[in-house]
Amino acid sequence: MGNEHAHHLENPNATTPPPKIELVSSVPAPPTPDNAEVMTIHVTLPPGSEGNPPHRHTGPAFGFVIKGEMLFELEGEQQRVLKAGExxxxxxxxxxxxxxxxxxxxxETEFVVTMFGVAGQPMLIPVSAEELEERRDRRAPRP
Structure with a gap:
């Protein structure tokens, strides 16, 4: 991890080992909505849960799988399995x-997600069956 991501300061008076800090992910800052509200949520999916139906968010979201395995699919990308620690x-x-x-x-599968959304708007906006049909060519082929 380079200095641009340093999250630890040397402490010459420390009597215990320093924290172990590991960069999990880094992406260029995406555009955030005007009047953005930032929220962090903890999600627990019961065994076999399908999760939410197709939806969108008003702004970017960053997450981390705490335990289990999550099926994750965005428009234009292949479905993938994210495991604990990813x-x-x-x-x-x-x-x-x-x-x-x-x-x-x-x-169960658990993940934490931090979302940047438009204040006062729903965190999840459902996508209609009609729109899914109109945009089906944008969905990656299913395994």
Whole structure:
């Protein structure tokens, strides 16, 4: 980790080992909505949960899987499985978030996500069946 991501200061008076700090992900700062509100949420998906139906967010979201496995799919990207210790991000806006379900049939999956959304607007905006049909060519082929 270079100095641009240093999150630890040397402490010559320390009597314990320094914190272990690991950069999990880094992306260029995406555009954030005017009048942005930042929120961090903790999500627990029951075993086998499909998660939310297709939706979008008014701004970018950054997350980290705490335990389990999450099915994650954004418009134009292949569906993928994110495991505990892996991170994700999405730019929000017009992009459809197709999946955020639990990939495990017999265990919970937990993740934390920090979202930059428009204050006073819903965090999740459902996408209609009609719009999904209109944009089906933008969805990556399913495995």
């Amino acid at each position: 991170s994700f991000w999405e730019p929000g806006g017009d992009l459809i978030h197709y999946q955020d379900g639990n990939n495990l049939p017999d265990a």
